[in-house]
Amino acid sequence: MKEQVREAYGEKPLSPRRDPLHELISTILSQRTNWRDEDAAYQELRTLGDWDAIIAAPTEQVAHAIRRSNYPESKAPRIQQTLVAIRDSPGGYDLDFLKNMPVKDALKWLTDLPGVGVKTASLVLLFNYARPVFPVDTHVHRVSTRVGAIPKMGEQAAHKALLKLLPPDPPFLYELHINLLTHGQRVCSWHHPKCGVCVLRARCDAFAVFGGRVPSWKG
Ligand code: SF4
Numbered sequence: 001m002k003e004q005v006r007e008a009y010g011e012k013p014l015s016p017r018r019d020p021l022h023e024l025i026s027t028i029l030s031q032r033t034n035w036r037d038e039d040a041a042y043q044e045l046r047t048l049g050d051w052d053a054i055i056a057a058p059t060e061q062v063a064h065a066i067r068r069s070n071y072p073e074s075k076a077p078r079i080q081q082t083l084v085a086i087r088d089s090p091g092g093y094d095l096d097f098l099k100n101m102p103v104k105d106a107l108k109w110l111t112d113l114p115g116v117g118v119k120t121a122s123l124v125l126l127f128n129y130a131r132p133v134f135p136v137d138t139h140v141h142r143v144s145t146r147v148g149a150i151p152k153m154g155e156q157a158a159h160k161a162l163l164k165l166l167p168p169d170p171p172f173l174y175e176l177h178i179n180l181l182t183h184g185q186r187v188c189s190w191h192h193p194k195c196g197v198c199v200l201r202a203r204c205d206a207f208a209v210f211g212g213r214v215p216s217w218k219g
Helices: 002-009 020-030 035-046 051-056 059-065 072-087 103-111 118-129 138-147 155-165 170-186 205-210
Strands: none
Touching: 002 170, 020 035, 020 072, 020 118, 035 059, 051 072, 059 072, 103 118, 118 155, 118 170, 138 155, 138 170, 138 205
């Protein structure tokens, strides 16, 4: 599967796209939000000042700053609580201790933060610290299930199930994540997947069963 999506979307060398705390907060903002609105929300959030200033700001002001993201009223307190927990941790706002912590412990530390799920934690660990985890977002989940790599299960369980099938090789995991995500956005969409032009068609269980009439994804 990795070879086919690499051929379609190219090699993706592993390198952090933004600093770890930016990645963490942006991923919280990205939940149920497209990347343009996520970025706009993050940029406006940072106009409130440094992380200490964001913690100290009234929660309504934080919610207003991130209003381009969906559910700002519930995300604002979670972001503030997460920042407080990080500020009060041994490394303060520096998350680099995650680099050397056992992966299981690092995942637990991150997912214990308010509003941080396994996807967000995995993104930070893989993208920023090249740790061997595999983030499963909605696109990766849908494509992996339709092709038959994993049986139907929730996104959370899919993290473990897919990781068991994949080599513990961060560059491999990074490229596969990015290319499956791209494939889900461009070809294997929620409704009317474009099976006629799909590079995974020959190995896809859903295509084998439904031909060109793969049903809409119900999650
Ligand atoms: S063949 Fe269709 S359902 Fe299967 S991965 Fe490709 S686009 Fe998705």
